[in-house]
Amino acid sequence: MDATIAPHRIPPEMPQYGEENHIFELMQNMLEQLLIHQPEDPIPFMIQHLHRDNDNVPRIVILGPPASGKTTIAMWLCKHLNSSLLTLENLILNEFSYTATEARRLYLQRKTVPSALLVQLIQERLAEEDCIKQGWILDGIPETREQALRIQTLGITPRHVIVLSAPDTVLIERNLGKRIDPQTGEGHEEGCHRLGSELEDTGKEIYHTTFDWPPESEIQNRLMVPEDISELETAQKLLEYHRNIVRVIPSYPKILKVISADQPCVDVFYQALTYVQSNHRTNAPFTPRVLLLGPVGSGKSLQAALLAQKYRLVNVCCGQLLKEAVADRTTFGELIQPFFEKEMAVPDSLLMKVLSQRLDQQDCIQKGWVLHGVPRDLDQAHLLNRLGYNPNRVFFLNVPFDSIMERLTLRRIDPVTGERYHLMYKPPPTMEIQARLLQNPKDAEEQVKLKMDLFYRNSADLEQLYGSAITLNGDQDPYTVFEYIESGIINPLPKKIP
Amino acid sequence: METSSRELQAAEYLEKHQIKEVVSYLTSALLFFRPEKPKEYLISLLERLRIAKVTGVAFPFFMDNSNIVAMFEMMDSSGRGTISFVQYKEALKTLGLCTEDEDLQDDGHKITLDKFKEEVNKRMKEICEKTKGKDSESYQTAAGLLLLH
DSSP states (O other): OOTTTSOOOOOTHHHHHHHHTTHHHHHHHHHHHHHHHOOSSHHHHHHHHHHHOOTTSOEEEEEOOTTSSHHHHHHHHHHHHTOEEEOHHHHHTOTTOHHHHHHHHHHHHHSSOOHHHHHHHHHHHHTSHHHHHHOEEEESOOOSHHHHHHHHHTTOOOSEEEEEEOOHHHHHHHHHTEEEOTTOSSSOHHHHHHHOGGGGGTTOOEEETTTBOOSOHHHHHHOBOOSSOSHHHHHHHHHHHHHHHHHHGGGSTTTEEEEEOSSOHHHHHHHHHHHHHSOOOOOOOOOOEEEEEOOTTSSHHHHHHHHHHHHOOEEEEHHHHHHHHHHHTOHHHHHHHHHHHHTOOOOHHHHHHHHHHHHTSHHHHHHOEEEESOOOSHHHHHHHHHHTOOOSEEEEEEOOHHHHHHHHHTEEEOTTTOOEEETTTBOOSSHHHHHTOBOOGGGSHHHHHHHHHHHHHHHHHHHHHSTTOEEEEOSSOHHHHHHHHHHHHHSOOOOOOO | OOOOHHHHHHHHHHHHHTHHHHHHHHHHHHHHHOOSSHHHHHHHHHHHHHHHHHHOOOOOOSOOHHHHHHHHHHHOTTOOSEEOHHHHHHHHHHTTOSOTTOOOOOOSSOEEHHHHHHHHHHHHHHHHHHTOOSOHHHHHHHHHHHHOO
16 A cells, blocks of 8 residues: 555646646645634635635735835736735725724824834735735835734735835935826825825826926926925935845745836836746646747757756657657557658657657656657647647747758768767867768758748747747757756746736 | 744644644545536535534545455455555555554554454544534544444
8 A cells, every 4th residue: 555565656637637726836825824814613714715715816015215116116016917005105094994093193293103003004904805806015015124023923925025126326316306296096185185295195196307207298287396305315214214124125035026126117017017927936746748849950859858867857759759669660660660761741640649658658657758849730739638748838949040050051970980060069070070971961951941931830820829838049058048948847837917 | 943832833723623634635635536626626525524513424534434445455465364564554644544653563463454444443533533523422423434334
C-alpha cells in the first residue's frame, strides 16, 4: 500500500484538473481565512467563504510620497478594475457611521486621525458589500508602521502593494504645478465646505501645469491652486514620509513592488496594471507541459534540450520520434517508412499514434514534457486536444526572416569528423576543414523559405487557439531566451480581467 | 525559529477542529470526482458534513468497511491472511489514523485482518468522539454504522 512497494500511479487527469481549477490556491485561501478568523464553527464559515467567492478580487495598497501621483494612479486603477477606492478623505466623509463623525471631529481639531480610529473605519468600510464583491484599493494607507500592524491584526491583507518612488527634487518641483478641478467628484461639496479645505479635494481630478494639462479650455479656466504646495511644506511632508515608509515596507515582503514615479503617468499606470493582474508564485504542485512553437530555425530544439536538462522534463521532438520509430523498425516505423522514402508528410493519424505512445509513458506523466515540432496546423492542434495532451505553457518564438536565413543557410557539416559548424557562429578552425565542408540540402535557401511560409500560414490560427500563449523574441542569444522561457513557466499565467 | 504564541494557538485550533482532515477529505473528493464546478461541489460536501454533525447520520467517510477489507487484501499479496507490522503502520498513516511519530507496539506477531479492522474502527471511533456534535449519542450511531460487518 505504501509508495515503496508499488509506486503510486496517479492518473494524469487529477493533476491537470487541479492545475486548471487552481484547487491548491482555493484550499490555501480557505485555510488562511479559517486561521485568521478562527471561528467556533468552522464548517458554516467555510460554506459562507465559498459562497462569497472573492478569492481573486483586487486587494491593492498604493503608497508613495506626496506628489508622486498616487491618487491619480489609484483612481485610474479603480475605474479599470471596477473596485472601490478608499482614501483618508472619503473614509472620514462617510455620513452613516458614528466612527466617521468622531474621526471628522478629531481631524478638524488636529489635522490627523488617530490610527486606532482610522483602522476601525477601514474595517467597517471593507465589510461592505461592494468591497467584498469587487475588491478595494487603499490609497496612501497605511502611512505608519503602527497602522500597518493594526490592519494586519484585523486580518486585512492586501494581495498587491505598490510603492511609487521618485527623487525628492522631482517631487518638490512637481508639487508646485499641482492644480485641482473643483467640479469633478460626486456631491461632496456640501459636506466638504464644512470640513475644511483639504477635504474639498476629495475625488477631484488632479491636473498638472506641465505633465497633465487638460485639453478643454473650460476645465483650464476653473482649475484652482490647492493649499500647502509650497516648497517648504512639500519638503516637510517628504521628510515625514521617508521616516515612516522605511518601517512600513518590511510588513509586505513578497507582495511589494516599487515603481518609479519619475516617468509619464501612462507608463506608471501600465506597469501598475500589469503587476496587479499578475498572480504571485504559489506552492501548488506543478508538472510543466510545455509547447514550443516557432518557424524552423527559431531555436526550439535548443531550448527544449536546455529545459530538459535543467528541469528534467522529457524532450519530445516530433521529427525525432518518427525517425527513431523508423530506425528501430517498430510496427509504427514500418508504416512511416514509405512516407519518408517518398519525402511526403506523415499523416496526422499516424503521427498522433506515435506521439500518444510516447506521451503516455510513465516518465512523461510524472516529470512533464517539452513538445516541439508539432502541431503544425490547426487540425493537428485539435487532435492533440482531443487526445487530452493539453500543454499548460505555450511559447511562440518569433525570429525575423533574415535571422533565420542567417542561422540556417550558413550551417555546414564536416563529412570526415561529423562535426557541425556554422560559418558565422562557430567557424571551422582550419582552411583544410573549411574546404571539405558540406551543406545539408534541407538548409538551402528555397527549402527554408518554403518551410517558413508554411509555418506563418498556420501561425495565426494557432495563436488564436492557444489564447494564453507567451510570445518571445527568439532573436537573442540562447541563454537570454531560455531565461524568458523559464520565467514564463515558473510564474503563474497572468489573469485576464473579464 | 521559535513559534510565537499566535502560531501555537493556530496549531491548536487546527487540531481541535480537525481542519487538516476535513481539508484533506475535501481535496481528495475534488480530485477524485473532478466536478465541473468545484466551488459548488465543495459547498454541497460541506453542507452534508454539517448535517451529518448535527443529526448524526452516516458521516460520509471516504473509506468504509469494504474498503478496509480491500486494502488489507491488497497489502496481503500472497494471501496468507496476515500483513507485516511495517505495512500495518503505513496503512494507518495513509488512512490518516495515526501520526508520524506515534509509537505502535510491535508484538512480534503479524497483523491479521480482524486485528486490522478492529484497530481502524477503534481509531475512527476516537475521531468521531472528538468531533462530537450537539448530541454525542446520536453521533455514536455514525461510528456504530461503521462497525457493522
